Amino acid sequence: MALPDPEKHAHPSISSLSASPTRSRSPSASVPVQPTPFSTTGPLARLRHFEAVLDQKLGVESHGPDRILPSARQNPPKAWVMAALWASGTMNLSCFATGFLGWEFGLSLTQSILTIVFGTLLGAMVTGWCATMGGSIILCSRIPEEDGGPGTGLRQVSISRYSMGWYPAKVIAFLNVIEQLGWSSVGCITGGLALSAVSDGRVSLILGVVIIAVMGLCFSFVGLRAVLTYDSWAWLVFFVIFMIMYGEAAPQADLATPSTLTGSALSGTVLTLLAIVYGSSSSWCSICSDYYVQYPVETSKTKVFLLTTLGITIPTCIGSTMGYNTVWSDTFENSGLGALVQTILYPLGFAKFILVLLVLSGIGMNCIAIYSAALSIQQFARPLQAIPRFIWTLIVFVGILLLGIAGRDHLLSVLENFLALLGYWNTSFFVILFTEHYLFRRGSLLNYDLEAWNTPSKMPVGYAGGLAFAMGIVGCVLGMVQTWYTGVISKMIGEFGGDIGNQLAFVFTLVAYVPARWLERRYLR
Numbered sequence: 001m002a003l004p005d006p007e008k009h010a011h012p013s014i015s016s017l018s019a020s021p022t023r024s025r026s027p028s029a030s031v032p033v034q035p036t037p038f039s040t041t042g043p044l045a046r047l048r049h050f051e052a053v054l055d056q057k058l059g060v061e062s063h064g065p066d067r068i069l070p071s072a073r074q075n076p077p078k079a080w081v082m083a084a085l086w087a088s089g090t091m092n093l094s095c096f097a098t099g100f101l102g103w104e105f106g107l108s109l110t111q112s113i114l115t116i117v118f119g120t121l122l123g124a125m126v127t128g129w130c131a132t133m134g135g136s137i138i139l140c141s142r143i144p145e146e147d148g149g150p151g152t153g154l155r156q157v158s159i160s161r162y163s164m165g166w167y168p169a170k171v172i173a174f175l176n177v178i179e180q181l182g183w184s185s186v187g188c189i190t191g192g193l194a195l196s197a198v199s200d201g202r203v204s205l206i207l208g209v210v211i212i213a214v215m216g217l218c219f220s221f222v223g224l225r226a227v228l229t230y231d232s233w234a235w236l237v238f239f240v241i242f243m244i245m246y247g248e249a250a251p252q253a254d255l256a257t258p259s260t261l262t263g264s265a266l267s268g269t270v271l272t273l274l275a276i277v278y279g280s281s282s283s284w285c286s287i288c289s290d291y292y293v294q295y296p297v298e299t300s301k302t303k304v305f306l307l308t309t310l311g312i313t314i315p316t317c318i319g320s321t322m323g324y325n326t327v328w329s330d331t332f333e334n335s336g337l338g339a340l341v342q343t344i345l346y347p348l349g350f351a352k353f354i355l356v357l358l359v360l361s362g363i364g365m366n367c368i369a370i371y372s373a374a375l376s377i378q379q380f381a382r383p384l385q386a387i388p389r390f391i392w393t394l395i396v397f398v399g400i401l402l403l404g405i406a407g408r409d410h411l412l413s414v415l416e417n418f419l420a421l422l423g424y425w426n427t428s429f430f431v432i433l434f435t436e437h438y439l440f441r442r443g444s445l446l447n448y449d450l451e452a453w454n455t456p457s458k459m460p461v462g463y464a465g466g467l468a469f470a471m472g473i474v475g476c477v478l479g480m481v482q483t484w485y486t487g488v489i490s491k492m493i494g495e496f497g498g499d500i501g502n503q504l505a506f507v508f509t510l511v512a513y514v515p516a517r518w519l520e521r522r523y524l525r
Contacts, residue, residue, distance in 0.1 A: 028093060037195045047388050060225025063387045065378050067453050075296045079229050079303060082131070083311030085228060085291055085502040086284065088364035090243065090312055093190035095319030097339050100332055103284065103324045105269045108261040109253060110332055112273065113321045117337035119274040121314045122311070123423065125280025126430045128309035131198055131288040133159050133433070150296045152445060156289040157379040158453050158511040160429065161518075161522045163436030164511055165462020168469060173380040175425055176286050180363035181399050182422075183283070184366045188212045188404035198335020198355040209404040212359065216366025221375070224291065227367045235315065238361050242318050250343045253323030268490075268498030271479045275499035277320070279423025287372035287431055291493035337415060370396050424480065427502045428472030428509040432465055435513055441519065462522040468513035475504030 102112025131150055152159055157176060161169040192208025203211075219226045261269055288308060295304075324332075332340045338355055345351035374392035378385045384392075443446040452458035478487045480501035489504065490497045 004070075004210040008444075009517055011187050016224045018430070025031045027180055034079060037462040043094060048386070050388070050522065057298045058389060060076065060221065061225070065375050067158070067239035067450065070151075070297045072153075072431040073294050073296045076296055077232070077297070079295075079307065081167050081228055081232050082292070082304060082307040084233070085368070086232045086311035087307065087315040088238070089284075089368045090363035090365070091235055091238045091279075091319045092187065092365055093194060093319075093358055094186050094362070094365065095280075095316050095338055096322065097190060097278065097332075098280065099320035099322060100324055100329065102273055102470075103329045104149050105273055107266075107269060108257060109255050110269065111259055111266075112408065113323075115270050116277050116320050117272045117317050120281045120320075121279035123278040123283075124309045124312035124316070126426065127312060128305040128333035130156065130285040130430060130433060131292060132304045132361060133437070136161075151292075151295065151299065152289070152448070152453075154289065154450070154453055155293065155375055155379065156163040156285075156287050157376055159289060160433060161453065161459045162448055163432050163460070164429075164465035164469065166456040168462045168466040170380050170428055171466075171469065171521070172286060172429060173376045175381075176376035177396070179283055179371035179422055180285065181396065181403055182397075183374075184213070185312055185403035186361035186370040187216070187365040187369070188400060191359045191407050192404070192408060193337040194341070194355045194359045196340060197336065198247055198352045198359075205408045206405055208359075209408055210401060212362050212366065213397060213400050213404060215360075215363045216370055216400075217362070217393070219367040220370035221230040221393050221404075221453040223389070224294070224371065226370075228291065230367060231310075231364050234360065234364050237357060239315075239318070239358055241361075242322075244354065245341075245344060246322060247467050248346065252325055252328075252344070254325035255323075257326075260513060264494035264498075266494070268481075268494030268496055271493065271498035271500060272496075275423055275481070275502055277316075278502060279426070280423065281316060282426045282430070283422035284312065285426050287368070287376075290372050290375055291368075307417065361461050366400075368441075370400070382496050421480075421482070424476035424501050424505050425469075427475065427476075427505045428469050431506055431509040432513055434512065436517065439514065440517060462519075463524070464513055464516035467516050469510045471507035471512040472505040475508030476501035478505040 018088060026223065033173040095446065099112070101476070102109070102115065104225040107115070118432060133154075133156070157173045159168060160172050189205075191212035192210075194203045195203045195208035195211060196205045219230050306359045328340055328343060331343045339520055341355050341358065342351040344350060370393060370513065373396040374389050377392045377396070378389060437443060449458055476487075478501075480487045481490050481499040486497045487501065490500055493500070
């Protein structure tokens with residue numbers, strides 16, 4: 001079956017991709033963007049004026065989800081920041097808690113570590129590929145190198161409009177907000193547990209949740225530059241801390257106790273843990289390009305992929321493969337995460353000092369989650385872009401507080417259910433973007449009309465993207481294993497079921513998208 005030519009609305013030349021109006025609001029943020037027109041009168045106009053004042057005085061980011069043009073990327077972050085960003089966001093107490101799921105499921109330490117490493121790498125590779133769509137050159141073998149298309153300069157939700165379609169991309173924006181709210185609440189809970197433990201209960205868990213949420217808000221309120229500045233260096237502190245913890249904990253880890261499971265029950269349990277850790281790492285794929293829009297268009301695609309993939313995989317594995325034994329597991333279950341750290345480390349005074357530093361580890365994840373959640377709200381509908389990003393940031397902050405306080409006593413249940421659910425829809429999201437780019441856009445951004453990023457009439461209708469995404473959800477429902485539901489197909493794997501929701505989501509999405517998108521391009525747009 002022959003594929004039709006690229007979209008009729010694709011740009012005919014590379015020069016047209018880099019030429020666009022500019023909007024300059026202040027010396028601190030004179031960022032050439034492709035702006036969205038707004039009313040110049042009324043309450044919203046006054047709010048935007050206030051945002052411009054904050055930009056001028058405090059450097060608060062004011063251009064929201066607008067496309068960053070190539071000419072704007074004059075002082076980009078260093079390439080290594082791509083890895084440091086995710087290292088600071090993943091090497092934290094939340095990952096440490098995730099490592100105890102293997103014990104809860106009845107796996108041996110060796111089985112748990114191998115599953116975590118493989119699942120993390122697989123999910124990180126999904127995120128690594130999606131990251132290449134934000135700011136790097138993507139070349140096609142059929143296009144000469146000098147004609148390679150520039151990076152999009154778009155946020156991840158906006159990029160998805162070119163494959164999902166205008167209206168289905170709104171679903172991605174909505175799910176993105178829920179996802180980031182969940183991530184931040186997990187970070188707040190783990191940080192709150194640590195604060196409560198280090199104060200011997202004098203700081204309540206609720207107050208601890210509030211403190212961690214406020215600290216994350218401070219950076220995300222200012223914007224991308226503040227988030228990148230913090231996350232560029234915070235990982236160093238946490239790396240040293242985890243190395244100290246490994247040094248004291250390694251001799252006590254239980255490598256001898258075998259799994260309590262055998263046969264198909266063991267296979268099913270491994271699949272379920274794999275789905276959880278894969279979901280944790282792949283969940284960044286729907287926001288990763290948000291942080292790469294400032295990189296120059298000549299940035300290597302391979303470099304973006306490798307730095308992102310390794311920046312997620314290595315720190316996540318460091319945080320979640322420290323090991324466990326019966327004493328640690330009982331302490332974690334009965335007294336919480338903070339008490340566990342104090343059990344592992346000695347002397348007690350040093351353990352409390354480490355806990356204080358570990359509290360800060362949740363800030364990096366919160367910075368990323370709050371910032372991207374606010375941007376996703378603005379990309380849900382064009383009228384919402386008229387409301388300044390800092391307003392949405394404050395609203396997201398309130399939501400995080402409510403979720404963190406409500407789920408503060410159920411950390412393992414939150415991790416087990418929430419992280420697995422993330423992977424399902426992110427798998428479908430990745431399949432649609434990947435297939436569209438290489439099969440229908442011929443692997444080149446020359447076949448994207450980047451100036452039309454916010455124009456519904458120039459986006460795909462969305463029938464193919466919507467259908468494929470829905471079929472992916474059907475697949476994950478059939479194959480998921482959750483405490484509240486086990487899919488029809490997953491029940492067939494072992495005594496407790498085996499989670500193959502991601503595998504089925506991948507197949508169902510791919511099988512539905514290819515013919516549907518071909519028909520959509522052939523007869524619609």
